[in-house]
Amino acid sequence: xxxxxxxxxxxxxxxxxxxxxxxxxxxxxxxxxxxxxxxxxxxxxxxxxxxxxxxxxxxxxxxxxxxxxxxxxxxxxxxxxxxxxxxxxxxxxxxxxxxxxxxxxxxxxxxxxxxxxxxxxxxxxxxxxxxxxxxxxxxxxxxxxxxxxxxxxxxxxxxxxxxxxxxxxxxxxxxxxxxxxxxxxxxxxxxxxxxxxxxxxxxxxxxxxxxxxxxxxxxxxxxxxxxxxxxxxxxxxxxxxxxxxxxxxxxxxxxxxxxxxxxxxxxxxxxxxxxxxxxxxxxxxxxxxxxxxxxxxxxxxxxxxxxxxxxxxxxxxxxxxxxxxxxxxxxxxxxxxxxxxxxxxxxxxxxxxxxxxxxxxxx
Numbered sequence: 001x002x003x004x005x006x007x008x009x010x011x012x013x014x015x016x017x018x019x020x021x022x023x024x025x026x027x028x029x030x031x032x033x034x035x036x037x038x039x040x041x042x043x044x045x046x047x048x049x050x051x052x053x054x055x056x057x058x059x060x061x062x063x064x065x066x067x068x069x070x071x072x073x074x075x076x077x078x079x080x081x082x083x084x085x086x087x088x089x090x091x092x093x094x095x096x097x098x099x100x101x102x103x104x105x106x107x108x109x110x111x112x113x114x115x116x117x118x119x120x121x122x123x124x125x126x127x128x129x130x131x132x133x134x135x136x137x138x139x140x141x142x143x144x145x146x147x148x149x150x151x152x153x154x155x156x157x158x159x160x161x162x163x164x165x166x167x168x169x170x171x172x173x174x175x176x177x178x179x180x181x182x183x184x185x186x187x188x189x190x191x192x193x194x195x196x197x198x199x200x201x202x203x204x205x206x207x208x209x210x211x212x213x214x215x216x217x218x219x220x221x222x223x224x225x226x227x228x229x230x231x232x233x234x235x236x237x238x239x240x241x242x243x244x245x246x247x248x249x250x251x252x253x254x255x256x257x258x259x260x261x262x263x264x265x266x267x268x269x270x271x272x273x274x275x276x277x278x279x280x281x282x283x284x285x286x287x288x289x290x291x292x293x294x295x296x297x298x299x300x301x302x303x304x305x306x307x308x309x310x311x312x313x314x315x316x317x318x319x320x321x322x323x324x325x326x327x328x329x330x331x332x333x334x335x336x337x338x339x340x341x342x343x344x345x346x347x348x349x350x351x352x353x354x355x356x357x358x359x360x361x362x363x
Contacts, residue, residue: 139157154198274286293322
């Protein structure tokens with residue numbers, strides 16, 4: 001079950017220490033903390049990243065499948081839990097095939113929304129039909145080709161069960177004008193976690209929709225209050241006679257407010273999800289802080305802009321190290337008690353369609 005580092009597309013598990021911003025379940029006294037760390041370096045990843053970028057451009061995108069595998073293998077192999085690194089087992093050719101399917105679907109969507117608008121209803125229906133398939137295929141592929149101690153993770157979900165979880169509460173969200181969004185998100189997280197397993201042990205999830213709702217409610221109230229203050233400042237600046245300055249100030253302040261609210265929600269939701277997730281006998285604890293994430297986002301963005309993109313690897317590694325530092329893993333027993341299960345082949349198409357259209361079905 002992997003999470004994506006910010007500022008990139010996709011990555012590994014995220015993770016220890018610092019005061020918690022979301023209440024975590026008490027860890028049994030017999031549980032032992034498992035050391036988790038990232039052993040990679042920005043300079044090492046830069047070499048992989050620059051080769052990936054150059055070859056992807058030279059091959060008109062074909063090498064992107066190999067680039068994804070090289071990137072994931074680097075991050076997985078340098079994320080070490082209890083002295084053992086994770087493994088990424090995906091292969092480039094299936095990923096390339098999945099990306100071709102995703103590109104075809106994107107072409108249909110673009111054509112239907114820009115040139116043949118009469119086809120738009122067909123495109124929308126196709127998207128509604130495919131979304132549950134993308135959900136289960138993406139989760140199954142990412143689980144099947146992620147391994148630890150030579151055992152792969154597993155995701156078990158059917159198309160119709162995905163339809164229920166995606167569209168059941170989505171309809172309620174629409175009818176309640178968005179109020180039920182938090183409960184919809186909780187159902188999706190619960191679906192992904194409880195149907196994921198490792199070594200014969202299924203995930204457990206105890207967070208409620210009410211806790212998701214409180215997180216978004218607080219973020220919304222802060223955004224509204226700060227937005228009103230920003231609007232007042234802009235009006236005062238405008239009265240001074242320089243309306244252009246007032247507009248620039250308002251845009252910059254609102255953008256800063258958006259980034260701050262985004263960092264708050266990212267930190268709180270990540271803590272909420274991981275602090276209420278278990279993979280018996282393993283428990284997780286996330287202690288991300290909004291102000292730390294905000295600082296990361298701002299400094300990463302400034303560094304990337306100042307370096308014309310060359311510091312993307314540095315920003316990626318820096319963000320992942322922060323997440324790992326604030327993620328704890330504890331086990332009430334020995335990890336060797338996990339038992340391997342038969343591996344099954346999973347096609348990459350669903351995962352690549354999800355990536356192509358930026359659908360985030362990660363935990």
